[in-house]
Amino acid sequence: MNRQWQLARRPVGDPSSGDFRLVETAVPELAASGSVLLHNRYLSLDPYMRWRMNDAKSYAPPVAIGDVMVGATIAEVVQSNDSGFEPGTLVLAGGGWQDYAVAKAATLRAIDTSVADAPAFLSVLGSPGFTAYAGLMKIGMPKAGETVVVGAATGPVGSMVGQLAKRLGCRTVAIAGGGEKCKLAIEHFGFDAAVDHRDPDLAAALATACPNGIDVYFENIGGRVLDTVVPLLNDFARVPVCGLVSQYSDEGSYPDETRLALLMRDVLVKRLTLRGFIVTDFAQYRDEFIELAAPLVAKGEIARLEDVVDGLENAPDAFLGLLKGRNRGKLVIKL
Structure with missing residues (x-):
């Protein structure tokens, strides 16, 4: 049987365990040529999944009620209708919150576990690492001597940006x-320095940590943190907007438009580059990233930290903890 976590209902505000439903279905069968049956071994849990639970326009369609929750996986090929993937091959896929999935071979990427263990390909060598590289290098474009501030800095994206x-x-x-x-x-x-975003005097703490202002702010948080960062941005600062985790569960708009008005004024007066991005926008640079990062990871020159939770059955509780900041590293479910 194939266990699946499906979206049972759309959350209002913070999600809860009742928003998910665990069901058992038959293992899917191969049909079309070029398709592959996968047995998921590891599942990545990431904040963007909360956004996909909303019925709202975004960069990707929402998860439908009754559909399997989306997510990147490391999977083993079980059966294949494509000559490029033999049974037993480990691949990076988008298998979702389930044991088995069928995928088009063209969407898969074989992984080399001689470079690093499998969870690394959901972390520093996977989408989080590549997201960090694309946002920092292609949008942030930092120069030696500049100050780079990173929101959610110990997460898998933020920690790679910093390094x-x-x-x-x-x-x-x-x-x-x-x-x-x-x-x-x-x-x-x-x-070089770290600031606690829960500090009641966050503005003073951040100003002390950035005596020469901020040249690049890698945005993962939004809300109050962004309010604190904006006054410290230098002329021609760059702000890659990767995520807004503090706002994913907002039930409505802000009570007024002051925050947006102040930000837009600074964008004009300081000639800021403020750009949202999705990692797939930079797909053409993935090989460039792997060429840079893989040797560094293999030699231990890139620090990693993964929180590995055993059991698909524990995915919802682990995900809810992620949204509350209870994880220390990249959150991965071992199926």
Whole structure:
């Protein structure tokens, strides 16, 4: 049988376990040529999944009620109608929250576990790592000596941004939730400074950490943190907007437009580059990223941290914890 976590209802505000439904269905069968039957081994859990639970216009369609929750997976090929993928091959796929999935061979990417273990391909060598690379290098374009501030800095995207910026000679400042994560940002991921976004005097703490202002702000949080960052942005600063995790469960618009008005004024006066992006916008640079990152990961020059939770049955609880910031590293479910 194939266990699946389906979307049972659309959450209002913060999601709960009742928004998901675990069902058992038959293992899917291959039909069309060029398709592959996959047995999912690892499932990536990421904040964007909360956005996909909403029935709202976005960069990707929402998950329909009764459909399997979406997600990247490391999977083993079980059966194949494509000569490029033999049974037993490990691939990076989009198998979702389930044990088995059928995928088009053209959407799969074989992984090389001689470089790193499988979870790394859902972390530093997967979409989070590539997202960090694309947003920082193609939008942020940091230069040696500049200050790069990273929201959600101990997460899989933010931690990679910090390490890449540091290798370019930038001053790196982490924004993280709580003293433990701030310590992790400095001691494990090598940031020069870290600021707790829960600090009631966040503005003063961030200004102290950025005495020369901010040249690149890699946005993963939004809300109050963005309010604090904007006054510190230097002329011609760049803001790759990757995520807004603090706003994914917002039930409506802001009570007024002050925040947006102030931000747009600064975009004009300071000539800022403020660009939202989705990692697929930069698909043509994936090989370039792997060529850079794979040797660094293999040699241990890129720090990683994954929180691996055993059992598909634990996916919803782990996901809810992720949205509350209870994970320390990249959250992965081992099926």
